[in-house]
Amino acid sequence: MTYPLIIAFEMSGDSxxxxxxxxxxxLPEGSIKSTLIQPEDEWLEETDDRYLDIDTDHLxxxxxxxxxxxxxxxxxxxxxxLYAPGYYTAERGLEKLYATVxxxxxxxxxxxxxxxxxxxxxxxxxxxxxxxxxxxxDPYTAEGQVRLWLEVYARLQ
Numbered sequence: 001m002t003y004p005l006i007i008a009f010e011m012s013g014d015s016x017x018x019x020x021x022x023x024x025x026x027l028p029e030g031s032i033k034s035t036l037i038q039p040e041d042e043w044l045e046e047t048d049d050r051y052l053d054i055d056t057d058h059l060x061x062x063x064x065x066x067x068x069x070x071x072x073x074x075x076x077x078x079x080x081x082l083y084a085p086g087y088y089t090a091e092r093g094l095e096k097l098y099a100t101v102x103x104x105x106x107x108x109x110x111x112x113x114x115x116x117x118x119x120x121x122x123x124x125x126x127x128x129x130x131x132x133x134x135x136x137x138d139p140y141t142a143e144g145q146v147r148l149w150l151e152v153y154a155r156l157q
Contacts, residue, residue, distance in 0.1 A: 008145035009093035019043035020093040024142035034143040036063035066100040081108040
């Protein structure tokens with residue numbers, strides 16, 4: 001089975017100045033890549049890090065630069081579109097990453113719902129909840145979101 005490329009972000013908050021903390025995306029064979037993202041100084045200047053749920057030193061030590069993340073994502077994506085369960089969040093995350101490398105977000109990002117048009121919302125929601133419980137996934141992490149939606153996609157095929 002070939003899987004769609006699904007992308008998800010964890011952001012520092014819900015506001016427009018929120019920045020990406022972590023990213024995950026799937027590959028066509030169903031594996032997942034994920035990483036923390038090193039924050040840019042300007043991102044931290046725009047927010048009060050006392051309210052972050054993560055230690056910024058940990059992001060600097062364990063994360064990768066925006067440039068490195070975008071390069072890896074472009075290599076993995078080839079010409080395939082990216083499907084996002086949280087379209088607006090993924091769009092904001094990609095825009096923040098691209099702004100740091102002074103580039104335009106040219107990735108073909110699409111709402112994940114485009115993959116589900118042949119299925120009722122009730123069917124998708126039931127599979128989503130069942131998969132989350134069976135696999136004990138955290139739907140609030142980027143990797144958990146991607147893994148969860150890959151499972152739902154596979155079960156719908």
